[in-house]
Amino acid sequence: MDNDEFAIKVSGLKKAYKEKDVLKGVTFQVQKGSIFCLLGSNGAGKTTMVKILATLLRMDSGMALIEGQDVKKDGAKVRKRISLTGQFAAVDEILTGRENLEMAARLCHLKDYKMQADKLLRDFHLEDAADKRTAAYSGGMRRRLDIAMSLLGNPSVIFLDEPTTGLDPQSRNAMWNIIEELKESGVTIFLTTQYLEEAEELADQVAILHEGVIIANGTVEEIKKLSSTEYVIFTFNHHESMRKMIKMFVKEISGINEDDQTVSIEIKGGMKQITNIFTTMDQYGIISSSFTQKKATLEDVFLNLVDGAKENRYE
Structure with missing residues (x-):
């Protein structure tokens, strides 16, 4: 494939905290306009990977490019192309939904910040709660507002770190619809999740990270074929x-x-x-x-691959 087809390119990426190796030479590529899902158990290194690609943490060695820009050397250029929604909604509970969006838009130096806020409130079905303090929002509403805020500035790559953790099934389904709509608009989505059915539902490409190493990478169907169970x-x-x-x-x-x-x-x-x-x-x-x-479902294959990696380590 031509390099221009990839929004994200990672090669030989390593990161250690003191004496603990967290990422041990990770390599993968993400096509533009696709949903890429990074799976892994707690402590596998998923959040560390997201922080490095979002320029919040420096890698020890290796290479990472976001839309052709080097994460390590051109952090400012990378940040203009991306947005990050972390595991916890980053909204100001004292402010209303509208005020949160307008404040974020002004921080992005958008002149039409009121118009941008109104549009996102409509797009994310928050109009009825626009002038309520976000302290009164449900978990799903806060998540929607958080993602809406991350879209200000029209990022081409969005990092969603476990965006549906703690949501009820109805809110989770609503979030899935939002993620699908973002993909349809041409945005590249980098998603981490603890829910295997979420990856099976959404992902164009799945990579399984285990103890700092990618142990499987491909489409959902390709991953599932790794098990004949x-x-x-x-x-x-x-x-x-x-x-x-x-x-x-x-x-x-x-x-x-x-x-x-x-x-x-x-x-x-x-x-x-x-x-x-x-x-x-x-x-x-x-x-x-x-x-x-x-x-076998994706969850079955994931568990078999992770258990198999553990057994090989102790042989």
């Missing part, structure tokens, strides 16, 4: 049959949902294993109302 999910109408199932296949069961009365079994032995499961169920009178086969 399948599951059979049995649904039960009667608790007795479900209890028998759990007792009989306790070593093979990968998940139990008491509310839905389902039992999941990881299939490692192909059709032979599936045949043996049904034969055993028939022998012991275990009756399920239905069953479905399911391929």
Whole structure:
């Protein structure tokens, strides 16, 4: 691909705090106008990566370019092209939503700051609460206002560090819609998240960061192909049959949902294993109302890759 197709280019990036190596030679590229999702467990180095790319923290070595500008050498130019929404909404609770936006717009030296604030209030469905103090806003409203403020100045690359943490499902879905709309407008989104279903829903490209190293990188479908694991999910109408199932296949069961009365079994032995499961169920009178086969989700693959990396480290 041509270099101009990439909004972000990172190569051999390293960062250590005292004697602890946090990033150990990270390399990846992000296409313009796409949603890139960086996944990783707590402490994997996600926030450190975001801070370096947003010029808030200096790397020890390596290279990072944002729209062709060197993060290390041309920080001022990079900051004109980006915005960052951190893990906690950075709004002034004493001010109203409108006042927050107008203040941020004036700090960006925008002459039409009132017009910009009005537009963003409409775009982010905050008009009804525009003149209320943000201390009275819900978590989802604060997040929307925070992202609206980050769009002042028309950044071409937006960093969203765990933007939906702590939000209820309805607010999370609303945030997903906003992120999709930002992508459709041509903005490049760099997203970190703890929610694997969020990455599966939104991301054009996913990279998994584990202990400072990228252990997988590609589209969601490419990542999911790294695991051939399948599951059979049995649904039960009667608790007795479900209890028998759990007792009989306790070593093979990968998940139990008491509310839905389902039992999941990881299939490692192909059709032979599936045949043996049904034969055993028939022998012991275990009756399920239905069953479905399911391929590994992104969460399944993530956990397998991270667990596999841990096992390799201790071999």
